[in-house]
Amino acid sequence: MFRETTVNTALVAILVAVPLVAQAAGEPFIITLATKVAIFAMAGVGLNIALGYGGLVSFGHAAFFGIGGYAAGILASHAQSYTPLMTWPFAIGGTQQMLIIWPVALAASGIAALVIGALSLRTSGVYFIMITLAFAQMVFYFAVSWPAYGGEDGLPIYVRDKFPGLNTLDPLQFFAVAFACFLLAVLVSVVLSRSRFGLALQGARQNVERVRAVGIDPYRLRLVAFVISGMITGLAGALYADLNRFVSPSMLSWQTSGEIMVFVILGGVGRHFGPLAGAALFILLEHELGSVSEYWQFLLGLLLLLVVLFAHGGLIGVLTRRPHRD
């Protein structure tokens, strides 16, 4: 029907146009929705590297999303209460600077992905799905039962974290931050998928025996992909915490893992802009149908079923009508 680049450009144009129009119309809530789309899409771009290119069906990406969120929340809460994060062996205080929070979120989710991946990737198939889920649930219950940072009640960020030169409390400016991060994530995913690493990773998804036979160790490939994937999702989590000015264990719940997976599958597994299409549709349905009926997720489920059964390649696949994975 259309070329994939045409579809992608249109999707990005819509994502940019909506908040601009909303700004002109004085509808800040719509801008927040668009920001949510950008952040969810970014979480999906992260998962897509593992799921789409690596064929690793991770049902535990909420762990990285939540860890990124808590990294932002914990640093901000210490900065706001003027208490040090730790005093021994050296003193570290909190911060509200996104440019410091982001590397911390990336590092924290990356380390978590390294540990979870190193253990989970010894299994495959259903076992991999279950083990990633189990690890995410462990992190979830840890957050629920750890009272220092709000436990079950979550942790508020009273004032949104700062970005140099911007007023992040302005919805449009915060959207710009989230949108830039999303685009950067897509760029990483594009470059990665075309590189030598990406070629081997996608080869291992299609035929792992063959990749071994040419002398490439699939375990290392997948572990690196899993870590990069977790880091991108983790950064999205940090932004999500700032969007809501609140972090809670629900970011770590298995429902969140499922939703991130829904963005990827709805949009098109292994397509660079698939998660954007998926997240946009998800938010649109939640917003439009959610105001009509609280059972909107029934329709979402139906749609997901249709996509899985009939539209290989998801929404992007339907719009481009050409089975394709690059």
Added chain:
Amino acid sequence: MTDPVLEIRKLTKRFGALTVSDGIDFDLRPGEIHALIGPNGAGKSTLIKQICGELHPDAGAILFSGRDLAGEGSVARARRGLARTFQVSSVAPEFTALQNVVLAVQGASGATFRFLRPALGDAALTGPARAFMERVGLSGRENVPASILSHGERRRLELAMALAMEPRVFLLDEPMAGLGPEGSQEMTAILSDLRHEAPILLVEHDMDAVFTLADRISVLVYGRIIATGTVDEIRANAEVQSAYLGDDA
């Protein structure tokens, strides 16, 4: 006599009560094609799998250039130059033919953890890959997805991938399988040329091809090598006749 590149000593593998490799002695010398023949279920593929490290023997040793391979996995053995083709064609189906060969060139180069430059824009990968495709007669088919290639083309694609690995030994598991008479002839010509690259352990059912190509033949029956010799010796061997070749061979 030159030292063998690949030497197998008293190799034994059991699956429960079934002994699939029963004290196999086998060697592959530089420049030769050593064919391994035997009826179905004789343990030919099991032997190949032990050589490339997919299965581990219960006893015995596999020496590669005099070095014991015990404890090395299939990835490490592939990196040493054990290039293998599979009984059932094994390629990455969604990749184009060229991408498949590029993957093999990349594997041989040992530099996979590079994240920035596009693999298909790297002449250090695509240049050799195109040359290997030309050698097996796949020029012009570079951008065809591997899943769309014909059966014969896929067999040749596997050979191109094996070539790309800077092989020191070829382990070819029934490269003629499923090819028509014409395809078999083409494949025979290609294989005959390959022996200059590296010696070939050829597992094959197509007797015409085996008798044309092989310098030596070993006959495997129920996990045991019952005879090893030149083409003429094997043709004349009475035990082989009754076990495998039949009366009209």
